[in-house]
Amino acid sequence: MEVRQLQIFRTLAEELNFTRTAEKVHTVQSNVTAQIRSLEDELGTPLFDRLGRRVVLTDAGRRFQPFAEQALAAMDQGQRAVRNGDEPSGPLRIGAPESVLTYRLPQVLRAFRRRFPHVELVFRPFFNATVGLKLESGKFDMAIVMADRVPNAAIESMRLRTERVFLLCAPDHPMAAHPTTKPADLAGESLLLTESGCSYRLKFDRILSTQNVRPGHVTEFSSLEAIKECAAAGMGLALLPAVAAARELRQNQLKALHWAGPTLDIATHILWHKDKWVSPAMQAFTELCRDKLEE
Numbered sequence: 135m136e137v138r139q140l141q142i143f144r145t146l147a148e149e150l151n152f153t154r155t156a157e158k159v160h161t162v163q164s165n166v167t168a169q170i171r172s173l174e175d176e177l178g179t180p181l182f183d184r185l186g187r188r189v190v191l192t193d194a195g196r197r198f199q200p201f202a203e204q205a206l207a208a209m210d211q212g213q214r215a216v217r218n219g220d221e222p223s224g225p226l227r228i229g230a231p232e233s234v235l236t237y238r239l240p241q242v243l244r245a246f247r248r249r250f251p252h253v254e255l256v257f258r259p260f261f262n263a264t265v266g267l268k269l270e271s272g273k274f275d276m277a278i279v280m281a282d283r284v285p286n287a288a289i290e291s292m293r294l295r296t297e298r299v300f301l302l303c304a305p306d307h308p309m310a311a312h313p314t315t316k317p318a319d320l321a322g323e324s325l326l327l328t329e330s331g332c333s334y335r336l337k338f339d340r341i342l343s344t345q346n347v348r349p350g351h352v353t354e355f356s357s358l359e360a361i362k363e364c365a366a367a368g369m370g371l372a373l374l375p376a377v378a379a380a381r382e383l384r385q386n387q388l389k390a391l392h393w394a395g396p397t398l399d400i401a402t403h404i405l406w407h408k409d410k411w412v413s414p415a416m417q418a419f420t421e422l423c424r425d426k427l428e429e
Contacts, residue, residue: 138169140206144199181194200267224413228257228277230258230278231259231280237378238402238427242426245422246418266286275416276404280334280375281333281401282401290405294402297401297402298376299373299398301371301391302371302374303388303389304388305388309323314393315394316395317345317347320371326361327353327354327355328361330354358374365388
């Protein structure tokens with residue numbers, strides 16, 4: 135099994151197109167086909183199905199994919215360790231939810247780029263449910279998650295802080311006049327929520343389910359800014375981290391309800407796979423996050 139075969143396999147698994155793969159790996163299409171066939175012969179099983187013009191991973195291809203990613207990532211890490219020693223450098227791929235990316239990480243990013251100009255930071259949004267696979271496959275070097283606990287035994291973690299999570303509404307919304315808001319008060323109310331994979335949304339859903347509360351209309355958004363705009367327009371109650379709505383609260387565009395139910399607050403952790411070599415760049419980023427974000 136050769137490095138070139140793994141590189142071509144990884145690209146084809148992402149592109150699912152022989153022509154685009156050949157362009158990306160700077161070779162001809164016939165060489166891509168030959169390298170994949172050679173790899174399949176060595177493994178004794180097809181990795182891709184060719185369905186007319188479509189290319190799809192087989193079950194064996196999907197099982198093989200994370201190991202190919204790990205092997206290529208380990209080689210890259212080894213080369214950087216030898217080449218650069220203790221100096222932080224090279225790409226650092228970090229996953230984080232939108233609220234952390236937008237409202238917490240800019241201050242970390244400014245300081246990191248100033249101190250470590252040879253590190254290429256790449257940030258990617260994601261939902262918590264996929265983080266284990268992305269760390270295991272090497273697609274992420276590290277991830278920042280919002281979760282009360284990190285149950286995956288293969289993941290190392292460091293707790294950074296607790297994020298306050300508020301239920302918000304327009305100042306003239308009928309709920310704004312309530313001295314307190316209990317879960318039962320949300321029965322029949324219109325809710326403006328993030329998508330279902332979001333950690334604090336999942337926590338909120340569990341609270342309502344446990345207390346047998348059925349809200350009215352629920353509208354899901356992929357954008358926090360859209361949620362805030364709709365809440366400020368009086369379209370419903372929004373669930374958001376306090377840091378994401380700080381400006382709107384200061385300007386009295388939104389009001390935080392006095393929540394009297396189980397806590398909505400959620401912890402923030404930085405994660406990495408337990409078997410991953412902690413590079414100087416990863417170590418530097420972890421220390422800076424602890425310095426800037428830890429309570």
